[in-house]
Amino acid sequence: KQEVTQIPAALSVPEGENLVLNCSFTDSAIYNLQWFRQDPGKGLTSLLLIQSSQREQTSGRLNASLDKSSGRSTLYIAASQPGDSATYLCAVKGETGGFKTIFGAGTRLFVKA
């Protein structure tokens, strides 16, 4: 059974800092891993999708890496801004168990101006 863990659960940083959010998963047989952003009470916005054959994806100030063998992914945010304040969720689509996408509990990020 796939389990996804995100560390830290919450993070508060001053504006301008570079930061790393961590995601780990227990079953390495995955199709893809996707990072999402969620603002309070809202739906999920996709940030980056990494296929199982890829090692990383980049979009603007965001970079996500994937190490399937160790069951880990990191989301790197460069030069953080107050507008980056949100909950960041990691989701893993597995090959086993019917291609379910399993989410972590998220990391709540607060960037102070």
Added chain:
Amino acid sequence: DAGVTQSPTHLIKTRGQHVTLRCSPISGHKSVSWYQQVLGQGPQFIFQYYEKEERGRGNFPDRFSARQFPNYSSELNVNALLLGDSALYLCASSLDWTDYGYTFGSGTRLTVV
């Protein structure tokens, strides 16, 4: 292009009642998945449909059911509502049910009183 649309956006129901939530996927997407998100937690997988067939089911009671129509839209039905069913219900759209990523709608906020 229209994104994933969900209706209604908010809903208040009484315990024991029935509710139907609706989702229209992105044009060309054939797979719809449903998630329940309780405050402070990551989304929990309920169902996945592809080409009108159920492709996956999460650990939810039989009070939860869903279906997908020929136009790929979907309904999630919940019978005999409990207070614990209060949550944000999210619909995700995908090209198919295997290795593509998800696009989420804004969700339906269900409150059971």
